[in-house]
Amino acid sequence: MLVLLLILVPIVAGLVMLMLRGENPVAFKAAGAIVAAATFAGALLVQSGGSECSFRWLSRPFESAFHFGATGVSIWLVLLLTVCTFCAVLATNVSRTRAFVAQLLLLEGTMLGLFLARDLLVFALFWDLMLLPVFFVLIGWGRHHSTAWRFFIYNFAGGLTLLLATAAFGVLYGSTDVIGREGVHLIGSWVPWIFAGFAFAFLVKTPVWPLHTWMPLTYADTPAPMVAVVSAVQSKAGLYGLIVIGMAFMPDYLRDATMLLVALGVISLLYGAFTALVQTDSKRVVAYSSLSHLGLILIAIVSFNPVALQGAVIYMVGHGLFSAALFLILGYVESREETRSLTRLGGLGAQNPRLAGALCIAALAALGLPGLAGFVGEIVILTGVFQAGWVWVVIVALIPIVLASAYMLRLYQGIMNGPEIADLPVRADLSWIEGFAVAPLVLALVLIGVNPHALTTFDPTLYSVAVATQGAGR
Amino acid sequence: MNITVTGADWNALAPLTIVAVTALVVLLADLLSPKNANRYVAIGIALAGVIAAAVDCAGAYGHDYAAFGGAFIVGGFSVVFQEIILICAVGSIVLYGTTGKAAQIPGAIALMLWSTCGAMLMAGAGSLMTIFLGLELLSLALYCLCGLSDRRTAREAAFKYLILSSTASGFLLYGMALLFGASGSVALADLVSPALASNPLLWVGGGMFLIGIAFKLSLVPFHTWSPDVYEGAPLPVTAFMSVATKAATLAVFARFIYAALPAGVDRRLLLPVWIVAAISMIAGNVGMLAQRDLKRLIAYSGIAQVGYILTALAGGTPLGLRYAIYYIAAYTFMNLGAFAVASLLSDDAEQGSTLANYRGLGHRRPVAAALMTFFLLAMAGLPPTAGFLGKILILSTSVDAGYAWLGGVLIVGTAISLYPYAKVIFAMYARDGHAHPHDVRPVAPLAWISAVACFVLVLLMTFYPLTPSNVLPLVR
Numbered sequence: 031m032l033v034l035l036l037i038l039v040p041i042v043a044g045l046v047m048l049m050l051r052g053e054n055p056v057a058f059k060a061a062g063a064i065v066a067a068a069t070f071a072g073a074l075l076v077q078s079g080g081s082e083c084s085f086r087w088l089s090r091p092f093e094s095a096f097h098f099g100a101t102g103v104s105i106w107l108v109l110l111l112t113v114c115t116f117c118a119v120l121a122t123n124v125s126r127t128r129a130f131v132a133q134l135l136l137l138e139g140t141m142l143g144l145f146l147a148r149d150l151l152v153f154a155l156f157w158d159l160m161l162l163p164v165f166f167v168l169i170g171w172g173r174h175h176s177t178a179w180r181f182f183i184y185n186f187a188g189g190l191t192l193l194l195a196t197a198a199f200g201v202l203y204g205s206t207d208v209i210g211r212e213g214v215h216l217i218g219s220w221v222p223w224i225f226a227g228f229a230f231a232f233l234v235k236t237p238v239w240p241l242h243t244w245m246p247l248t249y250a251d252t253p254a255p256m257v258a259v260v261s262a263v264q265s266k267a268g269l270y271g272l273i274v275i276g277m278a279f280m281p282d283y284l285r286d287a288t289m290l291l292v293a294l295g296v297i298s299l300l301y302g303a304f305t306a307l308v309q310t311d312s313k314r315v316v317a318y319s320s321l322s323h324l325g326l327i328l329i330a331i332v333s334f335n336p337v338a339l340q341g342a343v344i345y346m347v348g349h350g351l352f353s354a355a356l357f358l359i360l361g362y363v364e365s366r367e368e369t370r371s372l373t374r375l376g377g378l379g380a381q382n383p384r385l386a387g388a389l390c391i392a393a394l395a396a397l398g399l400p401g402l403a404g405f406v407g408e409i410v411i412l413t414g415v416f417q418a419g420w421v422w423v424v425i426v427a428l429i430p431i432v433l434a435s436a437y438m439l440r441l442y443q444g445i446m447n448g449p450e451i452a453d454l455p456v457r458a459d460l461s462w463i464e465g466f467a468v469a470p471l472v473l474a475l476v477l478i479g480v481n482p483h484a485l486t487t488f489d490p491t492l493y494s495v496a497v498a499t500q501g502a503g504r
Numbered sequence: 505m506n507i508t509v510t511g512a513d514w515n516a517l518a519p520l521t522i523v524a525v526t527a528l529v530v531l532l533a534d535l536l537s538p539k540n541a542n543r544y545v546a547i548g549i550a551l552a553g554v555i556a557a558a559v560d561c562a563g564a565y566g567h568d569y570a571a572f573g574g575a576f577i578v579g580g581f582s583v584v585f586q587e588i589i590l591i592c593a594v595g596s597i598v599l600y601g602t603t604g605k606a607a608q609i610p611g612a613i614a615l616m617l618w619s620t621c622g623a624m625l626m627a628g629a630g631s632l633m634t635i636f637l638g639l640e641l642l643s644l645a646l647y648c649l650c651g652l653s654d655r656r657t658a659r660e661a662a663f664k665y666l667i668l669s670s671t672a673s674g675f676l677l678y679g680m681a682l683l684f685g686a687s688g689s690v691a692l693a694d695l696v697s698p699a700l701a702s703n704p705l706l707w708v709g710g711g712m713f714l715i716g717i718a719f720k721l722s723l724v725p726f727h728t729w730s731p732d733v734y735e736g737a738p739l740p741v742t743a744f745m746s747v748a749t750k751a752a753t754l755a756v757f758a759r760f761i762y763a764a765l766p767a768g769v770d771r772r773l774l775l776p777v778w779i780v781a782a783i784s785m786i787a788g789n790v791g792m793l794a795q796r797d798l799k800r801l802i803a804y805s806g807i808a809q810v811g812y813i814l815t816a817l818a819g820g821t822p823l824g825l826r827y828a829i830y831y832i833a834a835y836t837f838m839n840l841g842a843f844a845v846a847s848l849l850s851d852d853a854e855q856g857s858t859l860a861n862y863r864g865l866g867h868r869r870p871v872a873a874a875l876m877t878f879f880l881l882a883m884a885g886l887p888p889t890a891g892f893l894g895k896i897l898i899l900s901t902s903v904d905a906g907y908a909w910l911g912g913v914l915i916v917g918t919a920i921s922l923y924p925y926a927k928v929i930f931a932m933y934a935r936d937g938h939a940h941p942h943d944v945r946p947v948a949p950l951a952w953i954s955a956v957a958c959f960v961l962v963l964l965m966t967f968y969p970l971t972p973s974n975v976l977p978l979v980r
Binding site: 088183197 | 919923
């Protein structure tokens with residue numbers, strides 16, 4: 031029952047908040063933060079105790095149930111999501127706070143539903159649902175209508191192929207209540223198509239070159255608190271799906287597609303890094319860096335190496351933490367200076383030491399400084415991929431890691447260093463509540479950085495751990 | 505053939521009788537009430553009658569009975585369709601409470617009840633004659649209803665509907681005549697005989713019959729009338745037409761293909777129907793792209809939705825029929841809900857259906873906009889609505905029955921349809937500071953209740969997929 035509450039509480043709270051009237055930013059932020067903190071506490075309980083619940087949904091044409099429970103991978107994404115949402119709610123500083131916080135909570139609830147779903151049909155349901163809050167925020171708060179459309183068309187196209195693949199999976203296997211179950215293997219002439227349907231949805235959502243063109247626009251146009259959650263957690267939905275669905279049920283077809291996926295991953299890795307190097311919009315720098323980092327995780331997953339897979343899980347969490355922190359801090363910068371263009375900004379560090387410090391830590395985590403979570407993820411992934419025998423991939427993957435230092439330092443320097451610019455508004459430094467909003471992310475980055483064992487057991491048979499259920503596998 | 509008519513036969517007709525008599529009472533009440541008064545008395549009587557009929561009708565579920573020598577068949581199948589039609593009647597009559605005084609012409613509600621009666625007859629029709637009788641009763645009342653408004657477009661719609669629908673009836677009737685020629689009987693049961701499978705009369709007659717049906721279902725290429733007629737007709741009539749005529753015609757179609765075709769004929773004779781359904785799914789959704797009026801949008805959406813329903817029927821499996829019925833029920837509620845919200849936006853219901861009226865609605869009237877958003881999501885087949893589950897069920901049954909290509913077309917059609925539905929949602933929530941056109945808030949408790957009830961039902965149907973098992977159509 032706990033898992034069900036975990037999903038329903040933010041959704042109900044978000045809907046109630048949408049229906050309320052009045053605009054009291056402090057009250058609604060506080061209410062949202064309390065709900066988010068409660069879900070974080072609930073997620074911790076699920077992580078320590080485990081919890082499952084199941085209600086029959088369909089019995090024909092295939093069996094399906096509202097079956098919720100955490101798996102070995104998803105529990106970390108759930109914890110990441112609840113932390114990020116809490117931080118994002120605290121950092122909210124946009125107009126119409128009530129509606130925005132409500133959408134953040136809806137996003138949290140629908141994504142919790144996705145990660146906790148143990149049934150493919152429920153997974154597909156929440157997949158579509160989690161796109162709606164982002165769409166509504168792009169409509170209500172975005173600057174360009176075309177961005178909302180591009181997000182909508184790409185992602186719902188993915189959602190539809192996912193739906194068709196789910197229906198075909200259900201008919202073929204007779205049940206969709208399969209996530210986290212062992213020994214489910216699909217065979218048949220249809221399966222490549224089913225795999226392709228799932229893979230398309232996952233690659234769009236991640237995103238992977240060449241399906242990424244919605245992503246920089248969306249990330250730039252969405253207000254910082256929401257894009258922090260989207261980039262930190264929603265982008266992991268595709269990778270998570272690739273592990274628990276693609277790898278678990280259709281490993282042979284995933285292997286067949288390895289060359290293609292590795293090629294796409296390497297291209298994303300390089301293309302993202304080189305593009306991030308020349309962006310002038312600070313949010314787009316981080317957006318393209320995400321494309322690059324997620325390409326690395328994709329390579330790790332398709333390498334089928336247990337160590338690389340461990341690294342993928344660590345890096346998914348680590349990337350979530352530092353990209354959320356980066357976006358939140360860039361949101362602070364934007365709300366202070368009313369621009370996020372690197373050509374306009376400069377010299378903020380002198381007047382805003384706390385802001386500069388926060389950005390510095392997040393940027394260092396992103397470029398893979400040892401001692402922070404990003405480094406652990408990268409090194410474990412590279413080790414695993416090397417073990418898998420893909421020496422050239424490792425060598426190529428080192429290039430963007432070097433480039434990451436370049437574009438992250440460029441980002442930091444462009445905003446914080448240099449002479450102070452006279453016509454930029456001078457605002458107060460980071461307030462304690464803004465600092466408090468990024469503190470959990472930084473803390474988690476350090477904790478995982480120095481003690482990655484908290485996340486994994488480095489079990490050589492991790493491949494099964496990844497898809498085994500919470501409790502059973504650990 | 506001698507038919508002895510017993511009390512049980514009349515009993516089978518009881519729901520229809522109740523509706524027909526209610527219509528007479530409503531007509532009388534209309535005559536007695538002063539001019540320009542509100543029609544709440546008439547609406548109340550009509551609702552009471554329809555609900556009584558629905559209760560009476562529900563009693564027949566599970567008691568299969570072929571009345572009047574098989575001309576009218578009561579049972580799970582007809583009960584389910586009749587209930588859908590009656591629900592649609594309730595939803596449409598409720599909308600009369602919000603239309604402007606000018607649109608409340610005496611007799612309109614009575615006509616709608618008679619139309620309902622015809623649709624119910626079609627749902628239970630077991631012979632060619634009863635099908636035609638029901639269809640004409642349904643259509644004749646609708647011709648009048650379409651024209652019952654002072655607007656020029658309404659008269660144009662009525663005329664267009666009369667001409668085109670009569671043409672379709674002509675096809676249907678001619679097809680029936682040929683079918684009669686083949687089997688020597690008007691009973692659908694007599695068409696099943698295997699000896700007829702090679703009779704060219706059956707093929708030609710069946711083909712013309714199906715053309716007539718496709719016309720009534722507004723499938724491509726016989727769809728051009730529906731957007732114009734929907735746009736011109738008064739809002740409650742459009743709501744009624746968009747569901748009740750489709751449900752009744754689908755009942756006839758389903759009974760025809762499930763129970764009245766000799767083995768070996770169905771697959772080949774019906775292939776063109778599935779192709780037409782596939783084209784409808786694409787063309788209907790493409791047609792939505794350019795619409796500026798909610799009624800036209802829903803007309804095009806309806807063309808595509810019928811395609812989805814036919815996809816479920818394509819395999820000819822019992823499960824497919826159950827899912828088709830599930831989808832029709834879901835479609836009923838989402839359509840009625842959308843029309844109820846439209847009628848809440850303006851005193852004059854016609855204003856409420858222009859899409860310009862929806863601009864900024866999310867900021868002016870958040871609850872109405874949220875309801876509309878929900879119904880549009882349901883039509884688009886997105887969660888958490890019955891439209892989502894309906895599509896999943898239809899997809900899986902089409903894959904299962906070997907019609908995966910129709911499932912693929914359904915996905916493509918849905919992908920196209922996302923844009924026009926989302927465009928309306930977009931207009932409601934975008935902040936583009938346009939002047940708010942016509943912000944009228946009619947007091948319409950009935951329409952509110954109807955919209956909220958539809959919302960609850962569409963939501964609940966997602967989690968409790970009611971697919972009655974006892975619904976195989978019978979001919980005897």
